[in-house]
Structure formats: C-alpha cells, structure tokens
Amino acid sequence: MIIDERMSAFIDSLDSGNPAWLNEIEKFALETQVPIIRRSMQSLLKFLLKFTKPKSILEVGTAIGFSALLMSEYAPEDCHITTIEKYEKRIPIAKENFRKAGREDRITLLEGDATEILRELEGTYDVIFMDAAKGQYIHFLPDILRLLPPGGLLISDNVLQDGDIIESRFAVTRRNRTIHARMREYLYELKHHPELETVILPVGDGVTLSTKKEESTVTQNK
Ligand SMILES: C[S@@+](CC[C@H](N)C(=O)[O-])C[C@H]1O[C@@H](n2cnc3c(N)ncnc32)[C@H](O)[C@@H]1O
Secondary structure, X not given: OOXXXXXXXXXXXXXXXXXXXXXXXXXXXXXXXXOOOOHHHHHHHHHHHHHHOOOEEEEEOOOOOHHHHHHHHHOXXXXXXXXXXXXXXXXXXXXXXXXXXXXXXXXXXXXXXXXXXXXXXXXXXXXXXXXXXXXXXXXXXXXXXXXXXXXXXXXXXXXXXXXXXXXXXXXXXXXXXXXHHHHHHHHHHHHHOOOEEEEEEOOXXXXXXXXXXXXXXXXXXX
C-alpha cells in the first residue's frame, strides 16, 4: 500500500459503487486470488471513461474480465473493447463472464501473448489500458505508441511496485530486481518520450496517465 490504508479506505467508502453483477465478479476474483484492479483504480477508470468518451479501448491483461466489464459499463454504449489474455485457465471464465453480462458483442477477447498480438494489431485505440505483467510494459511500449492516436490516453496500472520503486535495486528482493529496473525504465520513457505527456499518480499501486501529443506540438518541442 503506497498511501495510508485508512485514507484509502475513507476515499473508497465515498464511492457510489458498481452494479451487483459486477460486485459478484469482483468477489469471485478476490476469493480465488485473481488479481484485479482495486477500488481506487476502478474509480479513476470510471472518471476517465466518462470524461474521454472513447469509441475504442485496448486492454492488455484481461484476467477474468472484471476491468473489461467495468469499462464496458462506464464507457459510451458504442465503444468497443479489445482485451488480451494469455493464461488459458482465465480465458474461459472471462468469456463466460462476458456472455452472462450480455457484452459479447462489445468486448473482443484476443487469446495469446500480448507480445505477439500487439505486433499484429492495426488501427488505433482511443484508450489503452495496460494491466499485464509489469516487467513487460517497456517491451510493449513501441507497439502501444503505434496503436495510440494523437490525443489518445494510455493508462498503466501497478507502476510503483508497492512502493519498492523508490528503493535502491539492492534493497528489493532479488526476484523483483528485473521488474524494478524495467519499471524504472518504463517510467523514465513515459516521462521523457517526445510524443508523450505523462503524469504519475500514487493511486492504488501507482498509475500513469499518458497522452500522445498532437503532431504539431511534437515538432515544436523538439
Ligand atoms: C492484473 S491481471 C489483469 C486484471 C484485469 N485487468 C482486471 O482488473 O480485471 C494481469 C493479467 O495479465 C495477464 N498477462 C500477463 N502478461 C501477459 C502477456 N504477455 N500477454 C497476455 N496476457 C498477459 C495475466 O495472465 C493476468 O491474467
């Protein structure tokens, strides 16, 4: 927890909540140790979707479909969501959740490793939500930048590694060192890339919001 637990609980308690069917999927995920977005991230996503009104969303990391369904609930009705998942055990559960919610026509699940799938995708997505293996974000970035239009929004979750990100690499466990180095590189890239404007927020486990600059602004700032 990177912010005070009581403060986080207080802020969450003010949220108006989600429909009962979404609460059930959230409960199932928590009971079966499926990692899903926290309440604070849910709240931020709801706000961003109401504000940006995207027509297309790309999610990397479906798990059992909780965040995709949450986004389908708060994005405009004509918004299409494409979501990528590689873990075979989670894919059928996600599909069943999409079917039960009657959202199969609004959500497309692409099965397989995002490293390969992202390379094959064409066109652009108004919003891209990155919520997969943290150590891979930096490798996904070139494709993500290609798939994000000027004015598009890239949201990346879990970027502050439970607070470990500020520690020296020797202070984090050996197991987490590669992720630590790659996440620092990712954050540096997001903040210094000439095509992006990025803010890092201590929400949940840390979130970045990046927008791709309009082409004229990129040239001016060079
Ligand atoms: C944190 S969970 C996603 C949670 C989901 N967004 C939600 O909040 O409901 C991350 C998911 O990304 C998947 N994942 C990790 N690396 C991936 C990759 N390279 N390609 C596709 N899926 C990946 C994992 O299997 C896991 O189910």
